[in-house]
Amino acid sequence: MPGQPLKSIQIEGFTSIRSATVELRQLNILVGANGAGKSNFVQALALLGRIVDGELGLFVGLNGGASALLTDGDGTSRIRLELDADPNSYEAVLVPAANDELIFETEVVYYHEPKYDRPYSKSLGHGHRETRLATETGGPRGGIAKYVFALLEGCKVFHFHDTSADAPVKRTVSTADNLTLRPDAGNLAAYLYRLQTSDAAADQAAYRRIVGAIQLVAPFFRDFVLQPENNDRIRLRWQQQGSDAVFSANQMSDGTLRFVCLATLLLQPELPALVVLDEPELGLHPFAIVQLANLLRQAASRSQVLIATQSVTLMNQFEVDDLIVVERRAGGSTFSRPDAAELEAWLAEYSLGELWEKNLLGGRPAREDFDQA
Ligand SMILES: Nc1ncnc2c1ncn2[C@@H]1O[C@H](COP(=O)(O)OP(=O)(O)OP(=O)(O)O)[C@@H](O)[C@H]1O
Numbered sequence: 001m002p003g004q005p006l007k008s009i010q011i012e013g014f015t016s017i018r019s020a021t022v023e024l025r026q027l028n029i030l031v032g033a034n035g036a037g038k039s040n041f042v043q044a045l046a047l048l049g050r051i052v053d054g055e056l057g058l059f060v061g062l063n064g065g066a067s068a069l070l071t072d073g074d075g076t077s078r079i080r081l082e083l084d085a086d087p088n089s090y091e092a093v094l095v096p097a098a099n100d101e102l103i104f105e106t107e108v109v110y111y112h113e114p115k116y117d118r119p120y121s122k123s124l125g126h127g128h129r130e131t132r133l134a135t136e137t138g139g140p141r142g143g144i145a146k147y148v149f150a151l152l153e154g155c156k157v158f159h160f161h162d163t164s165a166d167a168p169v170k171r172t173v174s175t176a177d178n179l180t181l182r183p184d185a186g187n188l189a190a191y192l193y194r195l196q197t198s199d200a201a202a203d204q205a206a207y208r209r210i211v212g213a214i215q216l217v218a219p220f221f222r223d224f225v226l227q228p229e230n231n232d233r234i235r236l237r238w239q240q241q242g243s244d245a246v247f248s249a250n251q252m253s254d255g256t257l258r259f260v261c262l263a264t265l266l267l268q269p270e271l272p273a274l275v276v277l278d279e280p281e282l283g284l285h286p287f288a289i290v291q292l293a294n295l296l297r298q299a300a301s302r303s304q305v306l307i308a309t310q311s312v313t314l315m316n317q318f319e320v321d322d323l324i325v326v327e328r329r330a331g332g333s334t335f336s337r338p339d340a341a342e343l344e345a346w347l348a349e350y351s352l353g354e355l356w357e358k359n360l361l362g363g364r365p366a367r368e369d370f371d372q373a
């Protein structure tokens with residue numbers, strides 16, 4: 001569902017991100033050294049997602065409290081997040097409160113009317129613990145909050161790294177939990193079952209595309225075996241080519257299982273407005289990484305996509321305009337887009353990954369000059 005195009009995100013005072021404005025395009029590939037701040041940026045997007053779910057308190061608690069999230073644990077500072085779309089924006093300023101919590105110092109929604117210089121703004125209040133977007137949507141000025149609510153809800157961070165024995169994707173789940181794919185793929189079996197048994201042609205086509213994409217990477221894979229068991233619960237099971245044996249998710253290799261999650265996410269009929277993934281290449285063979293890049297590019301033609309990666313193979317599949325280079329300067333993360341015109345001569349001869357390895361794009365580990373702080 002194409003919603004409002006996201007134009008940029010501004011982050012201040014959040015972990016290593018002292019102050020950054022990052023323009024968002026259809027496809028956004030964050031690259032940078034270990035500890036540069038890629039995952040911190042992804043976490044800021046996850047925070048926006050938890051805010052709209054009314055789970056700011058839970059997010060802060062699970063991530064080590066306000067002091068772990070404020071830059072340098074500074075109890076006198078604040079976190080400012082602004083998500084700009086066309087025509088709406090959202091701004092939240094979060095300040096530390098008792099018990100290492102974060103509360104809203106301000107929360108504001110905006111509407112940009114092209115004929116006016118300044119956007120119309122509406123404050124949702126001060127000092128509250130959870131967002132007022134949901135309560136505001138029913139009010140007299142609910143219109144803007146409603147659109148902003150949808151905007152934030154559309155930003156979804158997914159993480160499929162966990163393939164341990166009790167990983168969410170391996171558990172049984174209610175068949176009713178099938179509306180959207182959960183961020184941890186905990187309802188993958190129920191979601192695939194809905195696509196497989198749906199009357200809608202688009203759902204069936206998506207299911208076939210998902211199975212086809214998996215077979216490209218794992219030619220031994222035949223199909224899923226999706227049958228509800230007791231009390232309408234379902235778990236992920238599958239079959240190999242040339243055998244009738246039915247395997248559990250535990251019998252799928254870690255890389256294959258992650259690719260199954262990625263293919264389902266990126267080929268689903270209705271994508272979230274912004275799909276966010278941190279190091280989706282984890283554990284994938286170079287051939288599977290090339291297939292993943294194809295899926296990411298296809299998804300970016302339907303929605304906006306943002307990933308962080310360390311993979312030269314993955315980077316090689318993209319254009320210089322897709323890259324955002326993350327670097328540490330004086331203890332803070334910086335985000336910049338390489339200048340395609342400046343690199344034109346190099347790009348004629350080398351791939352993006354090769355330029356990266358030659359250190360022509362920046363984003364390499366470097367000593368930091370704290371005198372400039
Ligand atoms: N509250 C904080 N204040 C300042 N800096 C912080 C704070 N929390 C974390 N950091 C910095 O952020 C770094 C981690 O950044 P992040 O996890 O985003 O790296 P990354 O680019 O994802 O690296 P990798 O490629 O290894 O995953 C830490 O090394 C630390 O320097």
Ligand SMILES: [Mg+2]
Pocket residue numbers: 038039040278
């Ligand atoms: Mg990281």
